Amino acid sequence: MFSPDDTIVAIATPPGRGGLGVVRISGPASQSVAGAILDRAQALEPRHATLARVRGIDEVIATLFVAPHSYTGQDVVEISAHGSPVVLRAIVEAAMTAGARLAAPGEFTLRAYLNARLDLVQAEAVGDLIDAATPLQARTAFDQLEGTLTRRISDVDASLFDVVARLEASLDFPDEGYHFIEPREIHAALSGVAAQIEGLLADAKRGRMVRDGAHVVIAGRANVGKSSLFNALAGHDRAIVTTVPGTTRDLVSERIDVGGLAVTLVDTAGLRPTEDVVEREGVERARRATSIATLILVVLDRSEPLREDDWVVLEATKDRSRIIVANKGDRAAEWSRDILSGGSIPVSASTGVGIEQLRQEIVNALTSREELRDPPAISNARHIALLGRTLAHLESAADAAAIGVETPEEFLLTDLQQARALLEEITGRRTTDDLLQHIFERFCVGK
Ligand SMILES: Nc1nc2c(ncn2[C@@H]2O[C@H](COP(=O)(O)OP(=O)(O)OP(=O)(O)O)[C@@H](O)[C@H]2O)c(=O)[nH]1
Ligand SMILES: [Mg+2]
Numbered sequence: 001m002f003s004p005d006d007t008i009v010a011i012a013t014p015p016g017r018g019g020l021g022v023v024r025i026s027g028p029a030s031q032s033v034a035g036a037i038l039d040r041a042q043a044l045e046p047r048h049a050t051l052a053r054v055r056g057i058d059e060v061i062a063t064l065f066v067a068p069h070s071y072t073g074q075d076v077v078e079i080s081a082h083g084s085p086v087v088l089r090a091i092v093e094a095a096m097t098a099g100a101r102l103a104a105p106g107e108f109t110l111r112a113y114l115n116a117r118l119d120l121v122q123a124e125a126v127g128d129l130i131d132a133a134t135p136l137q138a139r140t141a142f143d144q145l146e147g148t149l150t151r152r153i154s155d156v157d158a159s160l161f162d163v164v165a166r167l168e169a170s171l172d173f174p175d176e177g178y179h180f181i182e183p184r185e186i187h188a189a190l191s192g193v194a195a196q197i198e199g200l201l202a203d204a205k206r207g208r209m210v211r212d213g214a215h216v217v218i219a220g221r222a223n224v225g226k227s228s229l230f231n232a233l234a235g236h237d238r239a240i241v242t243t244v245p246g247t248t249r250d251l252v253s254e255r256i257d258v259g260g261l262a263v264t265l266v267d268t269a270g271l272r273p274t275e276d277v278v279e280r281e282g283v284e285r286a287r288r289a290t291s292i293a294t295l296i297l298v299v300l301d302r303s304e305p306l307r308e309d310d311w312v313v314l315e316a317t318k319d320r321s322r323i324i325v326a327n328k329g330d331r332a333a334e335w336s337r338d339i340l341s342g343g344s345i346p347v348s349a350s351t352g353v354g355i356e357q358l359r360q361e362i363v364n365a366l367t368s369r370e371e372l373r374d375p376p377a378i379s380n381a382r383h384i385a386l387l388g389r390t391l392a393h394l395e396s397a398a399d400a401a402a403i404g405v406e407t408p409e410e411f412l413l414t415d416l417q418q419a420r421a422l423l424e425e426i427t428g429r430r431t432t433d434d435l436l437q438h439i440f441e442r443f444c445v446g447k
Contacts, residue, residue, distance in 0.1 A: 004074075004114055007033055008103035009095040010446040011088045018083030023091045024446060026108055029099055030075040031064065036098035037091070038062055044077065057090045058082055072108050073115025106443025110436065113428060120428025120439070121150050124380055127443050128211060136260035140210050140375035149378055150427060152200060156390075157423045159193045164416050167409045183401045186412065190398035197391045200378050204387075206367050207379030213255075213262035214366050219290045219317065220299035221309035222246050222270025225327040228349035229299055230254075230267035233359070239267045246270060249282040251289055259363040260373075266293070272309050295365050296322040297358075302346065303331035306339075314340075323361050329353060386426045393419040 007027025013020070025033055034044060039053040044064035052062050061080040070076035081087050096102065106127070113123040125144035132138035143149070166181035181189075218226045222245035230239045230252065239252045252267040266289050269282030290296055296317050300310055314324070324344035326337055330351050337344050345361055347354030378384060397415035424430040 004111055007100045008107055009033070009092050009100040010103035010108070011092060012078070012108075012446040013083065013088075015085065017085065020080050021083035021085075021088045023079045023081065023088055023095070024103075024108060025077045025079070025095055025100055026070070026072040026074050026103075026111060027100070028075065030077045033095050033098040033100050034062060034064065034077040034079075037094040054079070054081070054091050054094060057094065058087045060091075068115065068117075071117065072111035073117045074111060103445060104440075105445050106440030106447055107445075109443060109447055110440045113436075118145075119150055120431065121153070121380075121383065121426060122147060123428070124382075124439060126447065127439075128380070130444070130447060133213075133255060133262045134257045134260050136210055136373075136375060137262060140207070140379050143375050143377075144379075149200075149383070152196075152377065153423055153426055156193055156196050156200075157420060159189065159196070160394075160416060160420055160423075163189045163193075164413065164420065167413050167416070171409050171413070183403075186401040187398055190394050190401060194391060194394045194398060197387055197394070201384065201387055201391065203376040203378055204384045207376035208381060208384065209261060209366055210376055211379035212381070213264060214294035215264050215266065215289075215292065216258075216295045216297060216362060216366075217266045217268060217289050217293035218297045218299060219268055219271065219286060220313055221307065222272045224270070224299045224301040224310075225349045226270065226299050227252070227267050229297070229325065229327060229347070230265060232347075232349045232352060232355050233258075233265055245272070246274065246276070246279050249278050251285050258359050258366075261363060261366055263362070263366075270309075271313055290317070294321065295362065296320055297325050297362075298322050299325045299327050300344070301328050302326040302333050302335065303328040305334050321365060323358070323365055325358060383426050386422050390419045390422040393422070 005028060007025060007029035009023065009025045012022040012024040031043065037054050038044075038060075039055045040050075044050055044062055046064050046066045049061050049063050051059070053059050058081045063078045065071070065076040065078070067074045079091060081091060092102070109118070109123050109126050112118045113120060118126070122145050125141045128141035129138060129145060132141055163181065163186060167186070170181065218230055220226050223243075227239035227241045227248050231237050231241065234254045234256055238254055240247055246269070248267060248269045250269070254265050256263050256265050268286030268289055269279060271283055271286060274280055274283065298313055298317055300306065324340055324342065326344045326346045327349055329346045330348040330353065337346065345354060345358050347358055349355075378387070393415040397412045397419070400412055400415070421430060
């Protein structure tokens, strides 16, 4: 895919102006590229921040990391300059003139993986850590970067390896009719491994929710206070609020942190029949957004009798994951919350009363548990899917072993070898170029 023998260069800090900006160079020619662009007689000393000049461009601090003791496992030179996009680009161009080529997205981390500085789970965690929008997402990614998931997967694999080795030994001495491991023992061992995997997968739903976040869509008839609620949850006046029904015409969305979860909150047009072409398109968009929502907040106006349009929304969302919000609680109530089966949360979007409780309800509805402090062990859909398939092979082997002494070892071994191959796909001991490309192209350039 990419040649790891090239020397690559990229700006490692985010686009835009900043106090400092960093240009990173990695590859066999890093030292000579640095030598060519830095106005210095002596070579850089490893791991010494050295004041130098990039001719005609800037005064910088350059640091050399000699292979294999660097992020990528190759010779790396990091140049900290003033954080101007113009300065940083000029340094990159100077490095390219000196023989480096521009790095592809994620290419530094790809090299770290290819040089076994990180396994694939850890490399993916680097991407997650950079993308983290909530502290819990960051902690989850950092745990995986530290190797917690990798260790649990190698524990599973070690237990499997033990069973496989003994089955293979039985196969090697077929004539003796001797089992190095009895079927009952195999069954017990495999059930133990399956339980380890189930333990990991128990966290999967919460993990995916933490990593990928959720779409929470606010729906309801016109003028009930959807946009007001949206603003109250977002913490600022993002959506237009007026006394006129039909104010919101388009979807308005905002990423917010609800108790550690990254939530994309979506405000929609009030659902009502209308002749207005623009509003009708808005209502159509509201329906589409609602149909793909993880959770729907159905907003009702407590200060007015429920209308036909309210019942339509209630009926349409009755089989979905939803929270009914009884808004305008600061006014005299026109209906009792008892008339709704399943309960509702009383709030006032205007005064903010009840909003904290609503946040808590959103967290509960999304995770089905109140505890969100601990980072989940597993969160990436790729890992979860592979682990699910591993479990299926183990269960199939365990079932076969339970049948009794007559089960041929080859039969069990096929399943177990497939299970081990799947584990190797998770950690990246076994991968394809396509998979690597798919994973690393999501990274930013410079990481
Ligand atoms: N008293 C009171 N008024 C509210 C409350 N929430 C919203 N309102 C008022 O209700 C009116 C409609 O509010 P919006 O937030 O625009 O309602 P909406 O559901 O987004 O309306 P559309 O976009 O037209 O569907 C405005 O005049 C708000 O000030 C509340 O909690 N208490
Ligand atoms: Mg609105």
